[in-house]
Amino acid sequence: MDLGHQRNGIIRDYEKLSFEYVPDVLIHREFQMQRLQTIFRPILHGIRRTAVLVGNVGTGKTATAKRFCQTMERYGRLSDCNIAHVVINCRQKRSEYTILHAILSYFDPNYPRRGIAQEEYVRSIQKHLSTRKMNMIVVLDEADIILKKGANDLIYTLTRLNEDYTENYSLSLIMISQRHLVGNLDQAALSTFCKSNVVTFERYNALELRDIIKSRVDLAFYPGTVSEECIDMIAEASAELGDARFAIELLESAGLITEEMGLTEMLPECIREAKNMTYSQGSNELRLSNLDLNRKLVLLAICRSMGENSYATSQDAETAYRIASEECNIKPKGSTSFWKYLKDLSAEGWIDQKSLVDPAGAGGRTTCIYVNDFPVKDLKLMIEKELNLIL
Ligand SMILES: Nc1ncnc2c1ncn2[C@@H]1O[C@H](COP(=O)(O)OP(=O)(O)OP(=O)(O)O)[C@@H](O)[C@H]1O
Ligand SMILES: [Mg+2]
Incomplete structure (x- = not known):
């Protein structure tokens, strides 16, 4: 079958909907682009610079950083200045060692991974940069992951890379994070x-x-x-999250559903169906990954104590929370914290709480906890998977 000549559906170029695709122009990110150019202009004169990009999920941080680095490389070519960049995802490269290795791999894809001292990595990177008179921009994407563990050492190392320098190269840093990471850095790293x-x-x-x-x-x-x-509908549906990734995902799913139904034009119905699919898969996982460990454990405890019931009591949930904490080898927090976690989960719309007269008749009150809008079994499985409690 020759698919090349036959128009089978409504999507002309699937690649343009993929996560890897970086558009030429990032609409409504002109201000951020301009800011980056102002910050990084000195690297054209061999001066290293640093910046932190902060914002919620799907706000264009990664795409903007990539497009910006490509623009800088072009400026470099025009001014006879060797500029290069490397993007490292810290979810995949979590240690100082693997990050240094990733930088080196830019120059030498076969550079040995084992048996080399970190110092040696640093010297090799310096040598490569110096030989090429290169000004390199290292983008550390999803840096929250390494910063949570304390990445001060890494920042010192990357800063130090510039120190013995012979004035003909520089190494600049862009860190990308969903949260303000300043709180995770010590004073010296902060000053960088x-x-x-x-x-x-x-x-x-x-x-x-x-x-x-x-x-x-x-x-x-x-x-x-x-x-x-249809475009309006997709925009409205994704505006609550303000997330461009979600919007593009919705557009793609609706496109595929349209094709599956054999239609030649997208209908609102296709978007509604795509929305149902995307909400149930993507956004819960995303919201879940934004909860910290204790809040996840409390949510898991609530799901577990509900079983087949429509609600869980606070007593049962607190007991289940202690058990779940122990399963994860962490010390459970006391009652005050537990109630605080419940309050936060309510505020974020995961649960609802209702206070009732204690059914045991002791005159006290008990709190019933309801899980909102999510299939409890699925949520329980999702958390257990994330916490590695099941395979
Ligand atoms: N201004 C924009 N114009 C066009 N496409 C955009 C824009 N902003 C984001 N996108 C697209 O939306 C998707 C998500 O953007 P991106 O990956 O840059 O988000 P992010 O802020 O890095 O999110 P996360 O914090 O989850 O990593 C990408 O496919 C990107 O191409
Ligand atoms: Mg990103």
Whole structure:
């Protein structure tokens, strides 16, 4: 079958909807691009710079950083200055050692991974940079992961890389995080990341998402297959999270559903179905990953104590919380903290609480906890998986 010549559906270019694809222009991120250019302009003169990009899920941090580095490389070529960049995802490379190795792999993909002292890594990187008179930008994406463990050493090492320098190279750093990471750094590391170099990415509003979706539709779909009405619907649906990734995911699912149904144009119904699918898979996991360990354990405890019932009592949930903590080898927090976690989970919309007269008749009150909107069994499994309590 020759798929090349036959138009089978409404999607013209699937690649343009993939996570790896970085658009040429990041709409509504002109301010952040401009800020980055102002911060990093000195590297054209061999001066190292640092910046931290902070913002919620899907606000364009990674895409902007990648596009920005490519722009800097182009400027470099125009001014006869060797600029290069490497993006390292700290979810995949979690230690100082593997991060240094990833930088070295840019120069030498076969560089041995084992049996080399860290010092040797540093010297090799310096040598490569110096030989090439290179100004390198290292992007540490999802840096929260290493910063939670304390990444001061890594920051010293990367800063130190510039120190013995012979004035013909530099190593700059961009750290990307979903949270303000300054609190995780000690004073010396903080001074490296002076406050003025924090670039903030706000959540997108519905109008901004609309523009982002529209331009992705033009890139990825055949003309006339996705109406303005559909674009509006997707923008509205993703505006609550302000998340462009969610919007593009929704656009892609709705596109695939349209094709599956054999339609030649996307219908609102396809978006509704895509929304159901995306909500049940993606966004719960995402929201869950934003909870800290204790709150996850409390949520798990609630799900476990509910069993087949429509609610859990606070007493049962607290007992289940202690058991779950022990399963994870952590010391459970006391009652005051437990109640605080319940309050936070309520505030975030995971649960509802109702206070009732104690059914045991002792005159006290008991609190019934309800899980909102989520299938309890699925939620329980999802948390257990995340905490490695089951395979
Ligand atoms: N302004 C924009 N214009 C066009 N596409 C965008 C824009 N912002 C984000 N996107 C797209 O949305 C998706 C998510 O963006 P990105 O990966 O940069 O988010 P992020 O802030 O790094 O999120 P996370 O914190 O989850 O890593 C990507 O596919 C990206 O191409
Ligand atoms: Mg990212």
